[in-house]
Amino acid sequence: MESYLIEKVLSELISRDLVKKEENLKLTKIGSDALKQQTVLAPISETQTFYLDALNGELTNYFSLKIFDSKIHKNSAINKIIKKPRKGHIEDLVDYYPDIEKILQNSHPNNPDSIELVQVNNIEKIYPEYHEILLVLYKNNPGDREIEYEIFSRGFIQPEYRKTIEQFYAEGKKILEPIFQQVEEDKPPQSLVKEVISHIQEEDIKTVEKLTTKIDSLDDPDNFVETKNNSLKEEIKKLKQELQKIKSQTRISEVVHTYQIREYLLKALKEAKNRLMIISPWIKANVVDKKFLSTLETTLRRKVKVYIIYGIKGSNSQNDDKSIKQLENLKANYKSLEFDKTKNSHRKQIICDDKFAIVTSFNFLSFRADPNLTYRDELGVILRDKQTIEDLFESGINLIG
Known part of the structure; x- marks a missing residue:
């Protein structure tokens, strides 16, 4: 059983005072009483179809797109960023478990609490499909330096795509940069602070952002793991020293x-x-x-x-x-x-x-x-x-x- 599911169950048991964590996990009196009254339920195994949005990674259980473009460029930034589940690789679905469970519960609105995703046994088929996204670039005023944009898909505005692209940019993945470079008539100075603080360079800004993002991803706390791998600790320590030096x-x-x-x-x-x-x-x-x-x-x-x-x-x-x-x-x-x-x-x-x-x-x-x-x-x-x-x-x- 995946560690994700185990941690999820343990969190729920501890929050309800059914289990307490000391040196080891122990059953509380409330938990013991609840266990005596518990009815054993047999899990149901069935096949479900899900679709993954190639841009924002959101899951859905329906697909209504009639036209899609399969001629996406091989060097597309999306191809490099989006993590697609592979056939037979259950570990690729761990991040999508909450979404899958929510969709299953929505399919039983009268009794959603009766549905709980216990385990995914297999990924049977993967169909890569693409649909056209329209990116509209514009300026509020002819003299503005800044270029703004809006995204449309299937004829409708897609605000959730803006959030996805914002996350990409926060991680240093500027997937729209080549498009902006083609449209911009006069780019502002490369360095944000060159005219005031000359020793801060654009490359330094990128380095600080990159190191900070990497440290945060490695240093994510795990409630159920007392100690981290020593090699991981050393890597985090080294990155923090490097970050402090450049700061x-x-x-x-x-x-x-x-x-x-x-x-x-x-x-x-x-x-x-x-x-x-x-x-x-x-x-x-x-x-x-x-x-x-x-x-x-x-x-x-x-x-x-x-x-x-x-x-x-x-x-x-x-x-x-x-x-x-x-x-x-x-x-x-x-x-x-x-x-x-x-x-x-x-x-x-x-x-x-x-x-x-x-x-x-x-x-x-x-x-x-x-x-x-x-x-x-x-x-x-x-x-x-x-x-x-x-x-x-x-x-x-x-x-x-």
Whole structure:
């Protein structure tokens, strides 16, 4: 029986106080009483058909696609990323057990609790099939640098595919990069922080992200294993030392992506005690809305000195006049708000006291990063070194000096 199933059963027994874990697993009194009353049920063995989505890995028990393209390119990034179960290899299905059980329970809505997946005995057939996905690339405004995208399949928008691609990007698998490179007319500078912190290179950012992801995958805690394999421990230790070394050299604390960056902006607004700096080329109403302005005003009431700096050459037509007017009104009412326009800066950064700074490709005041809307991959580095934060702050002040 697979270890996955054993751990699942043990977790359930321990949570219900039927079994307790000391040096060994022991039956509790409640468990003993329950065992005496337990009725033995005979498992049923049957054949079920399931289909695996080739992009997001989700299972379903029906298939309605009438047209599919079997001429997918051999070097497709999807072929390299998606793990497909192999015929006869039961171990390939372990990650899909919860999905299989849920589908089986949904097929008996009147009594779903009566269905429990005990074991998969065999994978009889595997049919590789592909269907066409339409990727629509666009810009909100002709002058925007950022390219956004939407995914359609079978004529319908597929928000779950955006989440899948976001996960790929977080793991460093930028499967849409070749497409973006063909469409982009003028790419922004390769290094996110080159103009401010010259010793942080794009390659260092990638290395930090790669090492962090690998350590997290190897260091995943196992509730039922007391000790890890010694060789695995040594590998994790070595990777952590390597990560700490590059962090010390580059001052990169961690690498963050789209939704995480947005959360840090909200965190800074809520937690700043002395000063907060936000630099963003554009200001748009979908971000600087009633909720944002209310949160900002709460920050100002705490006597926090807030600096909002915006502006890039040719951006006037892309800014929202109403939002700018509302920020100007706040400036008139609160002496602690500095709201200024710089002539030409593509910089995006936030600074929260001397706790952290983020330098990123994320437009803080024009991109909302709403998970219900189009996903766009943005990258940022968090810096926690106090001297580096101070250098960034002074550099930001110089934009309006």
